[in-house]
Amino acid sequence: MASRPIIFGDINGVSEGQWFKDRREMMPTSFHRIWARGIDGNRTTGASAIVLSGGYEDDEDLGDELIYTGAGGNDSNSKQQIEDQSWEHNDNAALLKSWDDGLPIRVIRGYKHKSPLSPKTGYTYAGLYGIVDTWKQSGKSGYKICRFKLQKLNNKSDYSKIDNHLDHSTKEKKRIRTTVLRVVRDSTLATSLKELYNHECQVCGTRIPTKTGFYAEGAHIKPLGRPHNGDDSLTNLICLCPNHHVMFDKGVISVRNDMSLVGAVEGVLDVNEKHQINLDNFEYHRSCHGFD
């Protein structure tokens, strides 16, 4: 392991687009400290940087959006999966920690990574990304792989680069303070769903009061967008309080076809008779989070 501290966010002296001849050139700073490993970080602090290096056959790269495969179960010679991946693998747990804490991740593209954005030789710094979703699925190999969806933190308001002491104990050690986001997407469609449920959470019945009304969130069962491509329809939405929305999206609770809850919360999802849910969506959600 590296002796340099983990730093989250941009590193002084390293700009987006910067090119490195080889992995060794990245290592004198905290930029990416670890030789021959894609993920720099640990389960306690989180992951601060990843390298896309063609090591995983299931990686996808759309530029501002990446679908990254976790670590483990991969034969270093053939680059193929030879067993299931686990969330408990240190590198995968590090990425989960970054998701939980909303930490920014430096993304680096290597010459072996199959993308027109990759350099012909060496490595380039692609900028800061945030994890927006994680799940498991069967990879091309048939083995279960851990998947991380990352989006580029484009907007200047997404993060601020300010040198700052992280806390009082780390004297003299300047860290980058980075503001990151948890984003809750909702649609006007969700409004009618929330009205149907009177803004009560379908898991716990909680109704969050506001100054002149109530607040709830529409949660998509099968996520919108690549690679899930869930529908934005009432058959794919449930009405949740923010706490259970977080737990549902993070896959620590799911719903069986008989509407009983599975995972960290016991009970039954309250479903209004006018609300028809497509059970395939729950099946998909369970499969993503190991409840199958």
Place this chain on the structure above:
Amino acid sequence: MASRPIIFGDINGVSEGQWFKDRREMMPTSFHRIWARGIDGNRTTGASAIVLSGGYEDDEDLGDELIYTGAGGNDSNSKQQIEDQSWEHNDNAALLKSWDDGLPIRVIRGYKHKSPLSPKTGYTYAGLYGIVDTWKQSGKSGYKICRFKLQKLNNKSDYSKIDNHLDHSTKEKKRIRTTVLRVVRDSTLATSLKELYNHECQVCGTRIPTKTGFYAEGAHIKPLGRPHNGDDSLTNLICLCPNHHVMFDKGVISVRNDMSLVGAVEGVLDVNEKHQINLDNFEYHRSCHGFD
């Protein structure tokens, strides 16, 4: 009141930057339906459009960020406040509803609005904005005014324009489905706070489990950014579960200087002895939300 339905998001045939000779030209569609009123909407459905027309002396316009004054208490001749505003005013309650439901708001700049972005005559469509904060403060007049902070929905991923039936009952009536956001900003500073509290909410003690850890949110007591300009420091942060973060940011709960809760939740804020909070920040928060 107008007979046309309220529609949220972009209107077919009206593009950002479009100019209207006068208010009457906006009214044949659902773009902005109401003569001589800034806010188009109601407390049940929300507000879909606002006009910046120089009617309120406290309005601020930074382009992509607006600080808008609510309705009421304003003398139509002198344009000055002559009494306090109330959240219960239909137009203010409509904007609160849009905040609660995360609905997009069409912003229109009029020739009387004092900004270099205003047209010399008539009105221009400035695009879609979302409400990110609301509070009360004493205006230039000394009377309490309702304030709304709006940010432009710049990012294409912030919303999608898709013609869609909102529900099965509105046959033939095409509506715009718009995806909007609730944004939770956090900083690496918040990480140390969350560790200090073991990821337990200081209001309710809830700890949200994730696959390999726990999830909590750092809530700024005095908000960051204009016009509040709160510090990003531990003296201005508390550790909350998402539910109580929503309630705190929406100002239905606050904290007295003795750490007792005020508003929709009874009890006492749990404060670790190592966590020094600046009481001025709580005082500011209470003042913003009518707990003074």
